[in-house]
Amino acid sequence: MRMRVTDRALFERCARALTIDGACHGLVDDLNEAGFDLPSVYLLVDERLRCHAARGYFRVVDGFPPGHGVIGQVVATGRAQLIQDIRSHPEFIAAIPGVAAEGCFPVFCGGRVVGVVNIEAYSALPADTDEVGAAAATQLGQRIQDLGGLRQPSLWHRLARMAVELTEASTVSDIERRTLRAATEIAGMSSAALAHKTPRGGLAVATHGGLVVVLDRWDRHDWELMTSWISAGTSSHFPEAALVPAEYEFLRRSGIGAMSVLPLVVGGSSDGVLLVADTQPVEHATFVVEALEVLAAQSAASLGLALARDEAARRADYDLLTGLGNRARFRSEVASALGRDGAEVAVLLLDLDDFKNVNDSLGHQAGDALLVKSAARIVQLLRAGDTVCRLGGDEFVVVLPGTSRDEAADVADRLLDALAQHITVDGMSMRTTVSIGIAMRSDQEETPEELLKAADFAMYLAKEAGKSRYAFFEAAKRLRVRQRLALESDLRTALSEQRLDIVYQPIVELASGRMAAVEALVRWTTRERGPVPVEEFIQLAEEKGLIRPLGRWVLQQACEQLTAWDADGGDPLLRLAVNVSSRQLEQPGLIDDLDGCLGRGRGLNASRLTVEITESALSRDDAMAKTTLDILRDRGVEIAVDDFGTGYSSLALLSSAPVTQLKIDRTFVQEIDRGASVPIVDATLMMANGLGLDVVAEGVETLAQLAYLRTGPCQYAQGFALAEPMPAAEIGALQRGPRPWDCLFAAAAEVQSPPASAGLGSPAAGAV
Numbered sequence: 001m002r003m004r005v006t007d008r009a010l011f012e013r014c015a016r017a018l019t020i021d022g023a024c025h026g027l028v029d030d031l032n033e034a035g036f037d038l039p040s041v042y043l044l045v046d047e048r049l050r051c052h053a054a055r056g057y058f059r060v061v062d063g064f065p066p067g068h069g070v071i072g073q074v075v076a077t078g079r080a081q082l083i084q085d086i087r088s089h090p091e092f093i094a095a096i097p098g099v100a101a102e103g104c105f106p107v108f109c110g111g112r113v114v115g116v117v118n119i120e121a122y123s124a125l126p127a128d129t130d131e132v133g134a135a136a137a138t139q140l141g142q143r144i145q146d147l148g149g150l151r152q153p154s155l156w157h158r159l160a161r162m163a164v165e166l167t168e169a170s171t172v173s174d175i176e177r178r179t180l181r182a183a184t185e186i187a188g189m190s191s192a193a194l195a196h197k198t199p200r201g202g203l204a205v206a207t208h209g210g211l212v213v214v215l216d217r218w219d220r221h222d223w224e225l226m227t228s229w230i231s232a233g234t235s236s237h238f239p240e241a242a243l244v245p246a247e248y249e250f251l252r253r254s255g256i257g258a259m260s261v262l263p264l265v266v267g268g269s270s271d272g273v274l275l276v277a278d279t280q281p282v283e284h285a286t287f288v289v290e291a292l293e294v295l296a297a298q299s300a301a302s303l304g305l306a307l308a309r310d311e312a313a314r315r316a317d318y319d320l321l322t323g324l325g326n327r328a329r330f331r332s333e334v335a336s337a338l339g340r341d342g343a344e345v346a347v348l349l350l351d352l353d354d355f356k357n358v359n360d361s362l363g364h365q366a367g368d369a370l371l372v373k374s375a376a377r378i379v380q381l382l383r384a385g386d387t388v389c390r391l392g393g394d395e396f397v398v399v400l401p402g403t404s405r406d407e408a409a410d411v412a413d414r415l416l417d418a419l420a421q422h423i424t425v426d427g428m429s430m431r432t433t434v435s436i437g438i439a440m441r442s443d444q445e446e447t448p449e450e451l452l453k454a455a456d457f458a459m460y461l462a463k464e465a466g467k468s469r470y471a472f473f474e475a476a477k478r479l480r481v482r483q484r485l486a487l488e489s490d491l492r493t494a495l496s497e498q499r500l501d502i503v504y505q506p507i508v509e510l511a512s513g514r515m516a517a518v519e520a521l522v523r524w525t526t527r528e529r530g531p532v533p534v535e536e537f538i539q540l541a542e543e544k545g546l547i548r549p550l551g552r553w554v555l556q557q558a559c560e561q562l563t564a565w566d567a568d569g570g571d572p573l574l575r576l577a578v579n580v581s582s583r584q585l586e587q588p589g590l591i592d593d594l595d596g597c598l599g600r601g602r603g604l605n606a607s608r609l610t611v612e613i614t615e616s617a618l619s620r621d622d623a624m625a626k627t628t629l630d631i632l633r634d635r636g637v638e639i640a641v642d643d644f645g646t647g648y649s650s651l652a653l654l655s656s657a658p659v660t661q662l663k664i665d666r667t668f669v670q671e672i673d674r675g676a677s678v679p680i681v682d683a684t685l686m687m688a689n690g691l692g693l694d695v696v697a698e699g700v701e702t703l704a705q706l707a708y709l710r711t712g713p714c715q716y717a718q719g720f721a722l723a724e725p726m727p728a729a730e731i732g733a734l735q736r737g738p739r740p741w742d743c744l745f746a747a748a749a750e751v752q753s754p755p756a757s758a759g760l761g762s763p764a765a766g767a768v
Contacts (some may be wrong), residue, residue: 010034010132011139018290020674023143024053027117027136032056036119036581040098041140042071042117043107044761049075052115069093071116074104078113080134084124090335101125105137109144113539158500162295166302175306179274179299180208186291187260189278190235196264196272196303199311235293236261258282262292264300274299321368322375325389328395333387334448337401338441344440346408348398349455350378350415353433355394356586362426369425369433377418381411397452405440405472412436412470420468433468434457440472453485460543490526491537495550500524502557503725506734506741507577507696507718510710513745515734517575517610519560521725542583551584552593559597560602563726570735577610577640582617585625593607594632607636610661614642618657633658640696645680647666655691664690666699666719672708682712691712706744707751 014025014528025042031039032055040054046405049071051060063071067076070091086092092102099120107115117137119129126132162182169175176194183192190207198204237260238244244259257280264272274296318328325333337345352374359367371394378388378396387399398415400408419434437459439451457480460475464470494500506516522733524532541547557576562576584590598604611632617625618641633639635692640661641654668680681697697709700719709717722741723734734740 011136014136014139014143017143018147020144020147021052023140023147027140028053028055031119031132031136035126036129036132037122038120039136040116040118040120040308041107041115042075044075044113048132049115057096059095061093061483064093070102070104071118072114074106075113078108080105080130080137082125082130082133086120098122100323103129103133105133105143107137107144109114109141109149114141114149163298166298169302169306172204172303172306172310172734175299175302176206177208179228179295180206182295183274183276183292184209186295187276187278187282187288189258189260189276189282189412191277193275193277194264194272194299195275196300196307199307199314209714214531228632230534235263235289235296237289239283255279260289260292262296264296264303266300266304271300271304314563319390322390323370324375324379324396325387327389327391330387330389330391330399330452331448333389333399334451337399338448340401344403345451346400346403346405346411347439347451347455348400348408348412348415348470349391349437349439349452349459350396350398350419350434351436351459351463352394352419352433353463355432358432360586362428366425366428370423370430373423373425374419374432374434377421378415381418397455408440409470409472412438416468416470435462435467436470437462438470438472448680457484479538484540485557487529487537488540491524491544491546494524494526495546495553498553500550500553501727502554502561503727504558504561504731505718505725506723506731507575507716508722508741510714513739513742515574515739516569516716517577518579518731519579519612519725520561522554523725538581542581547581547583548587548589548593551578551580551590552597555579555593556597559609562608563604564728565732565735568732570732573608574735575608575610575638577612579612579642580617582614582620582622582625585617585621585628588622588624590628591631594635594637605636607638610638610640612663613644615644615646618659619653629658633660643698645684651687651691654687654693659693661694661696663696663718664714669697669699669705669709669719670701672705673702678708685712685714701753703744703747707748712747718736 011030013026013030014023015026017023020043024043028039028041038054038056040057040060041052042049044050044054044066048063048065051062056062060357064072066072068091070081070083070086070089070093073091080103083092084101086099086102089102100123103119103125105117105119106113107117110397115139117133119125119133126551161180165178169178179194180192184190189209191207193205193207195203195205239258241257241259244256259275259277262274262276263270264274274292276292283507317325317332319326327617334345334347337343352370355367355370357394358370371390375388375390375396378398382388382398382400385401389397389399391397394707398411400411403411415436416434419432422429422431424430435453437457439454439458441451458471462469462471490724495636501523501691503521503523505521506515507517507519508514509516522534524534524537526532538547538550558576558578562574565574566572594606594609598606598609613629629639639658639661641659642663643665644662645665662684664681664684668678671678672681685695694715695713696716697705697714697717698718700706700709701718701721703721705719706717706721721744723739
């Protein structure tokens with residue numbers, strides 16, 4: 001059954017088409033379905049008639065001028081023609097054989113003919129061809145006009161180009177600018193605004209056009225109201241202000257006469273809004289609304305990618321906690337400053353003094369808050385061209401381009417003053433200080449890393465001088481810095497590749513001559529430097545955060561060696577002493593390291609282990625260190641105070657701390673050779689006896705020293721006179737064969753030594 005012209009669905013494809021070509025193809029499909037066998041559409045392009053769509057033809061005539069043929073005459077005259085016997089018509093041009101009739105109807109757009117709707121048939125045309133053809137031409141003309149006409153690029157072609165432009169846009173602001181310009185052109189309205197969420201939770205707003213001033217007056221609440229309005233992801237269009245809902249009265253007060261609001265939807269959720277507005281009422285055609293929705297979707301997708309790209313770049317160059325630049329940003333800024341020939345550059349490295357105490361006492365959240373507020377104070381003191389970055393932890397670095405030595409010192413003084421002021425964190429007022437190392441550009445060959453390392457060295461000089469001050473790096477100290485850097489690198493390599501050695505020094509029980517314990521001592525020898533002094537590389541390990549992995553490795557190797565001696569028939573009572581620094585005690589993880597090493601030692605009993613700490617470590621007011629010592633003692637580990645007498649231990653501290661042993665420093669033991677009284681040694685022995693502590697005399701190097709110590713309540717001795725530190729294999733041999741100190745013990749027994757101080761009591765064997 002044929003469809004009638006009055007049927008609304010007759011030209012539906014044409015009416016819904018988004019392009020002119022789509023409208024032409026849709027129309028001939030509609031006509032073909034309505035029962036017309038040979039429909040076609042010709043449009044005037046560059047003064048030539050071009051076939052844009054046809055059905056039922058295996059070839060078409062194309063490219064002829066107006067006035068040529070029936071189609072050309074209709075275009076030239078603007079009048080339709082219906083010819084039932086076309087074969088006798090003088091202007092008929094046959095495209096295919098057998099055509100008997102033709103109806104040709106002009107298509108008008110903007111008051112002029114832009115093409116024709118042509119209907120041919122192999123027999124007579126249906127009676128309603130006149131009516132249908134005219135209606136089809138009218139519908140196509142209207143759709144062409146809606147889509148912008150033939151002389152302008154199609155609106156949808158413009159949107160396609162816009163999609164490419166948005167994809168190619170390099171910045172968020174560029175995407176915003178292009179979107180706003182396109183929105184006003186598509187809508188035919190004077191103003192547009194774009195509001196979208198930022199990755200850090202903020203709201204970015206961009207405006208364009210005559211109402212910019214009005215839109216810029218909207219506050220954050222207004223924009224959030226707009227964003228929440230379209231959170232469901234639907235568009236809203238108000239051709240006149242009176243139609244705007246009452247809760248958005250601020251829109252009407254802004255002077256807006258018409259408005260369209262479209263969501264920016266990314267990943268199924270609305271992240272912003274595109275608003276197009278005008279001071280006058282504007283009624284949009286459906287295709288304009290559709291085009292605006294497509295534009296909003298394109299913009300949302302491009303913005304999402306650009307914001308994600310910007311956030312990734314920001315994360316690569318900026319510290320997430322403080323918002324300052326990070327190490328990569330520092331390198332970039334210094335490299336840029338160094339690129340200016342002859343320009344002075346100062347690099348200031350700041351380290352908050354005793355920052356760890358804040359984390360330990362108040363928690364990491366308070367520590368983070370202190371870092372953020374300290375960063376803000378640093379930024380406030382700097383010039384526009386200066387840069388401050390956070391390297392990590394509590395270290396900040398400031399880059400001062402074009403700055404002399406005196407100016408850098410002035411900045412450092414102001415930073416010291418500013419950071420020394422009280423800061424309130426979680427309702428608590430606290431005061432922190434900072435140590436600053438300053439490195440100046442010395443020549444064109446300086447690199448960012450070299451400057452930073454130099455500033456790092458200068459900063460440690462400031463700390464060694466008492467903290468809360470600044471120090472300059474000096475060129476004369478460059479060799480020392482580079483040697484220190486090389487040593488640090490070598491130590492890291494040696495630790496990772498286990499190119500360190502452990503030697504063991506016997507600790508001898510004075511009453512029996514038995515080897516009661518061995519102290520594990522780490523040694524490091526390099527090809528270039530030979531043996532590296534222990535104090536030097538231990539201090540370096542502490543400064544560079546390597547002390548825990550170093551201590552863990554020594555403990556692990558020593559525990560495994562003790563187990564190996566046991567398996568080889570060694571003394572099951574032999575104890576192992578290891579040194580633990582104050583840094584290890586203050587860091588979490590020492591107990592876990594101990595448990596892991598004892599487990600590696602196949603169930604080695606913790607009671608055979610002695611941990612040696614310094615007096616300074618014992619006297620430090622550190623909660624973590626105290627807790628760690630208590631746990632060690634609860635496990636059965638003995639606690640020895642090494643180099644006793646060189647620090648500031650009090651009787652109260654010794655009596656309350658979980659200490660089981662004192663090791664008298666060698667400097668006091670050497671006083672015995674002078675033949676005078678040795679009050680420190682005697683007092684230590686008496687005090688330890690009263691507190692129930694064992695005593696080890698360190699650095700025993702002479703027969704006289706050994707003889708004296710054997711007369712008093714000193715349980716153990718250690719020193720070169722008895723045995724030097726030796727490899728593990730030699731310790732194993734000592735457990736099976738003669739001991740080198742046996743002859744010395746026999747000689748000491750025959751020496752008439754001065755009696756120990758009165759009241760010392762008799763020696764008692766104890767644990768080492």
